[in-house]
Amino acid sequence: MKITRQAFLALLAAAARAFSKPRRMAMAIDLSKCWKDRGCTRCAQACHAAHNVPRIPDRRREIKWIWEERFENAFGQESAGPAVAGAPVPVLCNHCEHPACVQVCPTGATFKRESDGLVMMDEHRCIGCRYCMAACPYGARSFNWSDPRSFLRTLDPAYPTREKGVVEKCTFCNERLARGQQPACVEVCPFKAMVFGDAADPSSAIAQLLRTRHAFRRKPELGAGPNVFYIL
Amino acid sequence: MTVLANAMWGSRAYRWWMAALYAAVAAGVLLWLRQWNQGLVLTGMSRDVAWGLYVGQFTFFVGVAASAVTVVLPYYLHAWKDFVRVVILGEMLAIASVVAALLFVFVDLGRPDRLLNVLLHPSPSSLMFWDLLALTGYLALNVILARAALAGPPAAWNRALILVSIPWAVSIHTITAFLYAGLAGRPFWLTAAMAPRFLASAFAVGPALLILLCRAFRYDAGDEALRKLRLVMTYAMTANVFLALMEVFTAFYSGIPGEAAHYSPWTWLSGGFMAAALALALGRSRYAPAAVFASLAIDKGVVLIPAGFIPSPEGAVTPYIPTAVELGIVLAIWCAGALLVTVLFRVAESYNRRSCPHHPS
Amino acid sequence: MSERAIIAAGVALFLAGACFPFWRNAAAPPRPLVLPLPAGERQCVAPVAYMRASHGDLLLAWRDRVVRSGERVFTAPDGRVRELSLVRTCLGCHQKAEFCDRCHQYVAVAPECWSCHVDPRSPR
Numbered sequence: 103m104k105i106t107r108q109a110f111l112a113l114l115a116a117a118a119r120a121f122s123k124p125r126r127m128a129m130a131i132d133l134s135k136c137w138k139d140r141g142c143t144r145c146a147q148a149c150h151a152a153h154n155v156p157r158i159p160d161r162r163r164e165i166k167w168i169w170e171e172r173f174e175n176a177f178g179q180e181s182a183g184p185a186v187a188g189a190p191v192p193v194l195c196n197h198c199e200h201p202a203c204v205q206v207c208p209t210g211a212t213f214k215r216e217s218d219g220l221v222m223m224d225e226h227r228c229i230g231c232r233y234c235m236a237a238c239p240y241g242a243r244s245f246n247w248s249d250p251r252s253f254l255r256t257l258d259p260a261y262p263t264r265e266k267g268v269v270e271k272c273t274f275c276n277e278r279l280a281r282g283q284q285p286a287c288v289e290v291c292p293f294k295a296m297v298f299g300d301a302a303d304p305s306s307a308i309a310q311l312l313r314t315r316h317a318f319r320r321k322p323e324l325g326a327g328p329n330v331f332y333i334l
Numbered sequence: 335m336t337v338l339a340n341a342m343w344g345s346r347a348y349r350w351w352m353a354a355l356y357a358a359v360a361a362g363v364l365l366w367l368r369q370w371n372q373g374l375v376l377t378g379m380s381r382d383v384a385w386g387l388y389v390g391q392f393t394f395f396v397g398v399a400a401s402a403v404t405v406v407l408p409y410y411l412h413a414w415k416d417f418v419r420v421v422i423l424g425e426m427l428a429i430a431s432v433v434a435a436l437l438f439v440f441v442d443l444g445r446p447d448r449l450l451n452v453l454l455h456p457s458p459s460s461l462m463f464w465d466l467l468a469l470t471g472y473l474a475l476n477v478i479l480a481r482a483a484l485a486g487p488p489a490a491w492n493r494a495l496i497l498v499s500i501p502w503a504v505s506i507h508t509i510t511a512f513l514y515a516g517l518a519g520r521p522f523w524l525t526a527a528m529a530p531r532f533l534a535s536a537f538a539v540g541p542a543l544l545i546l547l548c549r550a551f552r553y554d555a556g557d558e559a560l561r562k563l564r565l566v567m568t569y570a571m572t573a574n575v576f577l578a579l580m581e582v583f584t585a586f587y588s589g590i591p592g593e594a595a596h597y598s599p600w601t602w603l604s605g606g607f608m609a610a611a612l613a614l615a616l617g618r619s620r621y622a623p624a625a626v627f628a629s630l631a632i633d634k635g636v637v638l639i640p641a642g643f644i645p646s647p648e649g650a651v652t653p654y655i656p657t658a659v660e661l662g663i664v665l666a667i668w669c670a671g672a673l674l675v676t677v678l679f680r681v682a683e684s685y686n687r688r689s690c691p692h693h694p695s
Numbered sequence: 696m697s698e699r700a701i702i703a704a705g706v707a708l709f710l711a712g713a714c715f716p717f718w719r720n721a722a723a724p725p726r727p728l729v730l731p732l733p734a735g736e737r738q739c740v741a742p743v744a745y746m747r748a749s750h751g752d753l754l755l756a757w758r759d760r761v762v763r764s765g766e767r768v769f770t771a772p773d774g775r776v777r778e779l780s781l782v783r784t785c786l787g788c789h790q791k792a793e794f795c796d797r798c799h800q801y802v803a804v805a806p807e808c809w810s811c812h813v814d815p816r817s818p819r
Contacts, residue, residue, distance in 0.1 A: 154813075162380035162381060162382070162652055163375060163380055163381060164381060165381075171648055174649075175648040175649045175650075176648065179591060179649075180591075202517065202518060202519065204459075205459045205460070206459075206460050206461065206462065206517075207457060207460055208451075208452045208457050208460040208462040208463045208466070209448075209451040209452055209454075209455045209457060210455045210457050211451070211455075213763070215763075215765055217765055218765070222762065222763070224762045224763060225811065226758060226762070227448070227451055227455065228444070228445065228448075229443050229444070229445050229446075229448045229449060229451050229452065230374075230443050230444015230445040230446075230448075231439075231442070231443055231444075231462060232384040232385060232442075232444070233460070233462055233513075235381075235384035236384055236385060236514075236517060236520065236642075236643075237517050237519065237520075238519060238647075239518060239519025239647050240519075240647060241381075241382070241646055241647050241648050244381055245374070245381065245384060245444065246373065246444070247373050247374050247375035247379070247380075248372060248373040248374075248375035249373065257813055257818045258813075259782060259813040259814065259815035259818045260782070260783075260815075262782075262811040262812045262813065263810075263811050263813065264811055265807075265810040265811055266372075266373035266374075266375075266444065267373060267374070267443075267444030267445040268444055268445060269444075276765070280765070280767045321519075321647075324518040324519060325518070326518070
């Protein structure tokens with residue numbers, strides 16, 4: 103029997119309804135695997151291509167959903183010993199348990215989805231006040247200072263672009279999750295350094311990984327509860 | 335309405351002044367249309383410095399608006415009769431300042447056409463939602479109070495509104511401080527002293543501006559009123575500088591790197607201006623009101639906001655240099671405020687000429 | 696001329712200008728627009744009368760279901776399970792240029808959908 107794409111989606115929706123227990127989507131990044139090729143930026147490339155994220159030449163106005171920070175900038179000056187200082191760390195929206203961006207948004211344009219914990223962005227509703235950018239302690243948010251389309255060389259019609267005047271960020275590939283796929287960055291990583299799944303489900307790979315390995319997060323002292331974990 | 339109509343017209347110099355303000359506002363509208371068309375890329379703001387002059391100026395003007403309380407409270411609550419001719423000016427200044435503050439919010443938005451989303455999708459967890467409610471409410475209160483004050487001695491309902499307006503004035507600037515002081519990721523703003531310092535600087539800048547405006551409009555407020563305004567200004571400025579020094583102590587003595595990193599030559603320069611203005615005020619200089627006003631317009635309106643963003647949470651130092659378009663729009667909103675102040679002060683003047691001053695009951 | 700007459704003349708001029716579209720349509724009624732319907736499809740996701748009047752509301756409701764509730768599919772009246780998607784469901788049958796754009800132009804409206812969503816047939 104051939105399962106059509108639509109039947110599959112219907113099945114998935116039915117399954118989601120049957121499963122009422124909220125999921126908590128989380129990601130773990132194994133830095134030792136990531137550092138097998140320190141020049142690799144495949145995750146960022148795949149993400150930005152899949153979501154029509156423009157490459158803006160003016161670095162001050164750039165838009166990025168997942169990118170690289172030096173270890174000491176991602177985790178704080180004093181957390182980096184000489185062994186890791188300067189090493190590249192992939193950073194993205196942490197889909198926090200207590201997201202400051204959601205708390206400050208005056209319109210609910212950014213919100214935490216109860217079913218799976220994704221911190222979502224409704225660009226239709228955003229008024230472009232950039233309060234979320236002031237509030238996010240991880241610099242995960244980008245604003246469209248000008249029309250992004252003029253900076254897009256290729257356009258994937260499967261995903262919308264944004265327009266000038268709104269904020270955007272990583273959404274843990276909610277559109278791919280809905281189709282039963284993994285996030286684009288996870289899928290493309292040649293070293294399988296990223297593990298993604300439902301941390302609330304004890305049998306998931308991510309839950310098992312977090313049970314067995316020491317994982318740390320960015321700025322734990324702020325109490326935001328990031329759902330992106332790092333393993334080293 | 336004839337009072338208002340008369341206020342729009344006057345001597346040759348007055349007409350030139352008004353024409354210049356109209357022209358500046360019109361130029362600002364054109365600049366804003368360009369910004370609306372091309373986006374906020376025309377400003378100096380960036381991914382790392384997401385707020386700049388617009389939000390800074392918004393903050394400053396909320397302070398000026400709140401400062402009406404420095405004349406309303408002594409006059410109505412403590413029956414300082416010397417303020418009888420100043421109190422209406424305070425209310426007029428509050429109206430113009432709230433309008434300017436709201437305009438600064440408007441020009442800062444990426445999608446101003448969606449501004450009403452704030453009311454369509456109310457979000458009680460967001461301080462911006464509460465700030466917009468507080469500001470529009472304060473505007474309405476002051477319009478009602480100023481109109482009533484022009485009509486004659488306060489009625490009972492009017493007195494109740496006056497009593498409401500006093501804590502309301504404090505609340506607008508407290509909420510504005512909370513916009514910044516509750517952000518865990520911005521150590522420069524994350525301080526319990528933010529709201530008290532906002533109020534102290536507001537209560538210095540308001541009386542300073544009232545003194546300057548009385549001079550500019552040759553408005554006879556009475557010598558005793560001016561002396562008392564200076565006194566309020568000097569005490570409030572002392573409190574403000576004191577609180578600023580408290581911030582410096584905590585930031586540097588604690589040795590937390592994220593705290594001290596936000597102090598740059600700009601913050602020190604701005605602090606130096608405030609100290610100099612305070613020295614002038616304590617030395618009873620004629621120039622003290624101008625110095626207090628200018629130093630606080632710089633500290634709150636220019637330095638405070640970008641300093642919170644530099645360095646970024648990841649330690650990146652991205653300079654913020656306002657563009658000509660941005661400066662033009664800021665200037666135009668100042669001119670819109672000046673236009674309102676000019677007209678409203680003339681209204682207040684004509685009222686003072688027509689009726690004998692009433693006394694607080 | 697008295698002030699009253701000047702005001703009356705101004706109001707009359709304004710009304711004449713504001714009613715210009717009605718004059719024009721009365722003089723030369725616009726020709727009804729005939730839109731090409733997709734070949735091979737007999738039924739839209741809702742009755743034609745509803746789609747004509749309210750497809751905008753329908754799309755806004757779809758938008759909120761997808762973005763805010765995470766729903767992705769629905770069952771169409773013909774029993775088929777379809778995706779809640781402007782690009783994949785609507786444009787799966789209709790041609791944007793020939794269908795959406797022509798009618799929007801005809802009734803002089805400019806919906807914002809296309810400043811973000813992309814027509815797969817002409818992705819620029």
